[in-house]
Amino acid sequence: MPKPGQYIPDSTEGITRVEDLPKPKIIKRSRNYKRRPCPQCGRSAYRLRTVKRTLHDLGDTISGRPRDLLIRYSQHRCIRCNVYFNADMDDLALPKCHYTLHVVAMAMRLVIEDGLPYRAASWHLWRDHRVFVPFATIQNWVEAGEKKS
Numbered sequence: 001m002p003k004p005g006q007y008i009p010d011s012t013e014g015i016t017r018v019e020d021l022p023k024p025k026i027i028k029r030s031r032n033y034k035r036r037p038c039p040q041c042g043r044s045a046y047r048l049r050t051v052k053r054t055l056h057d058l059g060d061t062i063s064g065r066p067r068d069l070l071i072r073y074s075q076h077r078c079i080r081c082n083v084y085f086n087a088d089m090d091d092l093a094l095p096k097c098h099y100t101l102h103v104v105a106m107a108m109r110l111v112i113e114d115g116l117p118y119r120a121a122s123w124h125l126w127r128d129h130r131v132f133v134p135f136a137t138i139q140n141w142v143e144a145g146e147k148k149s
């Protein structure tokens, strides 16, 4: 048992091969619907197909494993407006982002509240939350937020 005040490095420190890192836990989620209202006209639009998307979430710090959400979601087409759209999942992640909103919010807090440089924030996210985010990705998020405000 570790004693109080004893320094124990992260179990993954020194690992150089990606395949030696702990494997992610896969959590399945569904946003798969037969019909969804069209975002333009509000009419019910049928499902065209079902596709998959992987989102990296904050990991499981007890087991030390990353956590990935595997989302099956429907794509729809409104015949009247001829628009294609996806089932809504804005509660999970921004469009085209590979990380959940939880990860983005945590990264922003590390940089803006705690003043961590991007590389340190990237290491912190891996060490304490078991999610690997390249530092350049964190930088993009912070700069996008600065542009908006």
Ligand SMILES: [Zn+2]
Pocket (backbone or CB within 6 Å): 038, 039, 040, 041, 042, 043, 078, 079, 080, 081, 082, 083
């Ligand atoms: Zn429509």
